[in-house]
Amino acid sequence: MTQANAPDGGTPDSAGPDLAELSFEDALDKLETIVRQLEDGNVPLEKSIEMYTRGDALRQHCESLLKSAEAKVEKIIVDKTGGAGGTEPLDGA
Numbered sequence: 001m002t003q004a005n006a007p008d009g010g011t012p013d014s015a016g017p018d019l020a021e022l023s024f025e026d027a028l029d030k031l032e033t034i035v036r037q038l039e040d041g042n043v044p045l046e047k048s049i050e051m052y053t054r055g056d057a058l059r060q061h062c063e064s065l066l067k068s069a070e071a072k073v074e075k076i077i078v079d080k081t082g083g084a085g086g087t088e089p090l091d092g093a
Contacts, residue, residue, distance in 0.1 A: 019057060024065040031058040 022030070034055040037043055043051060076084050 019061055024062055027058045027061050031055055
């Protein structure tokens with residue numbers, strides 16, 4: 001029986017040092033690949049657990065990036081006309 005490869009070429013259960021460097025789009029793509037593979041049901045149980053762990057790390061990374069982007073959007077300054085008048089630092093400094 002052949003082992004399923006991790007969708008990102010690394011070990012599927014490792015968060016890996018590359019996780020923090022992934023863009024939202026890349027992390028989401030890798031997560032979607034894992035979900036498709038798990039839904040197909042052709043992955044051995046142990047490999048499924050590893051892939052699920054990797055998928056959870058990718059989900060958390062995506063969630064973190066989304067929260068960061070949301071905070072930036074919330075900090076956009078509205079000018080007198082109601083349009084975007086610039087931004088201010090997230091920490092208010």
